[in-house]
Amino acid sequence: MKRCAFLSMDSLEDFFSSDTMLFEPLKNVGWLVEEVSWRKTDVDWNVYDVVVIRSTWDYQDDAEGFMACLQRIEASSAQLQNSLNIVRWNISKKxxxxxxxxxxxIVPTLWFDSFSLPEIQAGFSHFDTPELVIKPLVSANADHAYRLTPENLKQQAQKLDTIFATREFMVQPFLTxxxxxxxxxxxxxxxxxxxxxxxxxxxxxxxxxxxxxxxxxxxxxxxxxxxxxxxxxxxxxxxxxxxxxxxxxxxxxxxxxxxxxxxxxxxxxxxxxxxxxxxxxxxxxx
Missing domain, CATH: 3.30.470.20 (ATP-grasp fold, B domain)
Incomplete structure (x- = not known):
């Protein structure tokens, strides 16, 4: 029996996942599957033939640590799916x-490296829209995604400045x-x-x-x-x-x-x- 690890979170208690529906059909073709948290640092990835990235829905909280985990898997004898190369390409919404x-x-987008209230405010006229959406380039599960009007942008400016002070982000028109x-x-x-x-x-x-x-x-x-x-x-x-x-x-x-x-x-x-x-x-x- 070959061994496959599904890379996951420490706990999926508050999330919806249907990946367990794969366990039986994979077993039927000779694959034993187990879920392994990407946060575990003592895993010997060589014991697995394949590691499939699945429910790692908190990776954005420590993207550097997540990538370090994938690099350890890549350096092992296990095959990583999807590949480290494609993860590097896809991890930022750039x-x-x-x-x-x-x-x-794609959805019309403005790209930002730092938070500037006047530049964000200009997005309303740039897109000719009454509402904007702002979200980080590295994110999952809609974390730190905000729907903004000119009024609540002003009200939340300080909060947004703090959130995006060290994050690259994107601004898009809110699509009705x-x-x-x-x-x-x-x-x-x-x-x-x-x-x-x-x-x-x-x-x-x-x-x-x-x-x-x-x-x-x-x-x-x-x-x-x-x-x-x-x-x-x-x-x-x-x-x-x-x-x-x-x-x-x-x-x-x-x-x-x-x-x-x-x-x-x-x-x-x-x-x-x-x-x-x-x-x-x-x-x-x-």
């Missing part, structure tokens, strides 16, 4: 700028489509389409994650979504075991809000055939 340079439509329609996620395993869901925020919120009250439903993507996703996958620097491509409607077209290649929730619970598709992709990638 990758979106690179995708845009390759012709992929996220509230009115929702955010679409398309899942790909080894480059092959698997399934899709629609994530809608709780009333009065804009965050679509389940931990923030988001509602989920299975959908069949239209051809425009699939085309955008295919072009996005083709623009990646290398092939990946798993990818979640998040889209939102903006001005009557679908644009990329994020491409999740590190620790995306893959929502196996939303499609009964998706665990086996992942296992087939897993075997193919090896």
């Amino acid at each position: 990758y979106l700028k690179e995708l845009q340079n390759q012709g992929i439509n 489509g996220i509230v009115d329609e929702g955010e679409y996620s398309l899942f790909y395993f080894a480059g092959q389409y698997s399934h899709s869901i629609l994530k809608q925020p709780e009333s009065g919120d804009f965050r679509v994650q389940e931990e923030h009250g988001g509602r989920l439903s299975t959908i069949q993507p239209c051809e425009e979504m699939l085309t955008t996703a295919r072009h996005s996958l083709a623009a990646l620097p290398e092939d990946v075991l798993y990818a979640r491509i998040d889209l939102v409607r903006h001005k009557n077209e679908f644009v990329v809000i994020e491409i999740e290649l590190i620790e995306p929730s893959l929502y196996f619970n939303m499609d009964p055939d998706s665990p086996q598709r992942f296992v087939d992709a897993f075997i193919e990638m090896l």
Whole structure:
């Protein structure tokens, strides 16, 4: 029996994860899986054949330590999926700028290295929008993402200055489509389409994650979504075991809000055939 580690958090008590749905189908093809916290420093990664990054949803609290863990895995005999190279590329949302340079439509974005209230305020006129969203370039689970009007930007300026004093961040127009329609996620395993869901925020919120009250439903993507996703996958620097491509409607077209290649929730619970598709992709990638 080969051994596979799913890289995880110390505790998933307050989170939704469906990764355990992979344990049985992987066992059926000769793979024993166990979850291992990325924060453990005494792990002998050589005992595993493969390490798959999964529910490491607190890595943004210590990105340096997280990368050090991945480097230890990379230096071992275990194969890391997705690769250290793709994690380095994907860990900062600056990758979106690179995708845009390759012709992929993304949410309109301004990029910042330091907090300047006048420059942030100028974003309202730059995007011709009544609301902005500000979020760090390195983040997960919508941590430190804020929806801002001109009034509450002034009110929260000191708090935001403290939060973003040492963080690179991005400013985008708040897209009403996220509230009115929702955010679409398309899942790909080894480059092959698997399934899709629609994530809608709780009333009065804009965050679509389940931990923030988001509602989920299975959908069949239209051809425009699939085309955008295919072009996005083709623009990646290398092939990946798993990818979640998040889209939102903006001005009557679908644009990329994020491409999740590190620790995306893959929502196996939303499609009964998706665990086996992942296992087939897993075997193919090896």
